[in-house]
Amino acid sequence: MKLHEYQSKQIFSKYGIKIPKGRVASTASEAKQIAEELGGNVVIKSQVLVGGRGKAGGIKVAKNPDEAEQFATQILGMEIKGLPVRKVLVDEAASIAQEIYLGITNDRAAKKPVIMASSAGGVEIEEVAKTNPEKIYKLHVNPLVGIKDYQARDIAGGINLPREHWNAFSEILKGLWRVYNDYDAELAEINPLVITSDNHLVALDGKMLIDDNSLFRHPELSEMRDTDEDAPSEIEARKFGLTFIKLDGNIGCMVNGAGLAMASMDILKLSGGEPANFLDIGGGASAEKVAAAMRIILSDPNVKAILFNIFGGITRGDEVARGILAAIAEVKPKVPMVVRLVGTNATEGRALLANANMITAETLLEAAQKAVAAAKGELK
């Protein structure tokens, strides 16, 4: 899950990393009040979970509290890349002498955390990687040892940081390392880390991505989840422990196993159809889960047919068949359904579905071709 800038910076601050004075506001009058308290120039920053906020007009500098209120009104009414702005961060404006990039992320190929730093801060690191890859300094850290002082100095020197800032930089890097570890982050990033004109190092912007698998260790973070960027069907699916991703096609898919679910989508496309979703009902799926999955698929008005591909292993074919029957009784779907059941208890499952008026298939290819025909109204 992604954290907002203000949430990330609050965490950084707890770990000794200096951040600008400021607070988050949900209304323009709150923003005005914060600007009054801070005095001087303030930055009004939209809090949405996408990049490119500045270019979209979601970040503005205000010279006085009235201007802060006016900009906050504008920004709070905006949508950035389809996401509504619900909060703005009001920070004191910094005078910037230099911008640095500093981030720690998982390197899956190296099986180790990697620290990335660059003197070309303030722009997205992917952009720097494309245009000036030599400007990114990378260093892998053994996760059993953690970061050492010499490594911090190595990085400071690697990005040509003036020596007078090495100690402060080292403390910030070690703080960020502890944040990355304590929060099981997939990414902890300060961009930009600025050297101010009065020679302080301040984290002007922050970004954190938390490993969803670690949320059992961070219940307080789960409560902070912003679901604005997720489709309502995806949020509903999460409640039932289903992995669902909405797509643009018209054939709903219900499959057990992530790899098989992807392969089923691919074969639909190969057969001339378009999948409406990715859905993995997981191992050992119960009838209740299957019924929830069917409701979620049918909540999409584009869906013209449903393909069920169940390969029984831990998941039992008869259990899934019972779920399908329960869901049909409850939802009363009007679209044709193609079902393919193989593996554990598939025979029992097929017998249960014999009277359910479903189209059956033996092979995956046959199932996909029938689903495509059914979606076109050629097969009922």
Add this chain to the structure above:
Amino acid sequence: MSILVNKNTRLLVQGITGSEGLFHTKQMVAYGTQVVGGVTPGKGGGWANENIPIFDSVKMAVETTGANTSIIFVPARFAADSIFEAADAGIPFIVCITEGIPVSDMMRVRNYIDQKGVRLLGPNCPGLLTPGEAKVGIIPGDIAIPGNIGIVSRSGTLTYEVLYALKQVGMGSSTTVGIGGDPVNGTNHIDILRMFEDDPKTDKIVMIGEIGGSDEEKAAEFIATKMTKPVVGFIAGQTAPAGKRMGHAGAIIEGGSGSAADKIRALENAGVKVARHPEEIPSLLR
């Protein structure tokens, strides 16, 4: 011959009294796997499935039973601890079925076991199957027959699909290995390809990959430079959108890399025949 597991495998089940652990222990015993013991802390001294001794620790289990392989079914929050425990008790080959282990845990585990020279398969994998000899994991035994095809895969049920399609035309497998769908795991495609290349019982290989990471691209290079046996490939996720995790934590196209098209191109350039769908694999093996 086969790779990693065979009829001499002496298996220990960590988490043997949980519902998943017990269910699959019974399945593995029924298949003929030698399950010599189980571990559930606090339940040592008891018995599972009537005649399998339960121990409080892996160390005690190894001392008593001479187990040489361990399989882990414990919940995600305790799974990393279980892997460390097995490695410290001297188990040389550990299979972890558990799904949902934090990546931070897995990075520490991987760096630790690499120092000890221990091999880990998984996590978030279906385990492995040497048809007719041993089943260590959750792959249904009845969908595979013994044969000369080595299979390595990142996906569970997709592997079953391939085994089933092969069986329909009378083709069997030497060993089938599920390496799992997590971004940081213990064993990758290349590790298994190397073993198949050296295994006299394996004549042909099927490699099943999916979107995310660069394992398949590296495997393609390995196949082109180091392998003599023919390889047939399949990559799932050709229709997957970028930036979305397709169920598996590792299956995500990010930063413009890890797409199915890139992987298929790399494999084809390495001389691998790539199937368009799983049921096409048997005909490409002929």
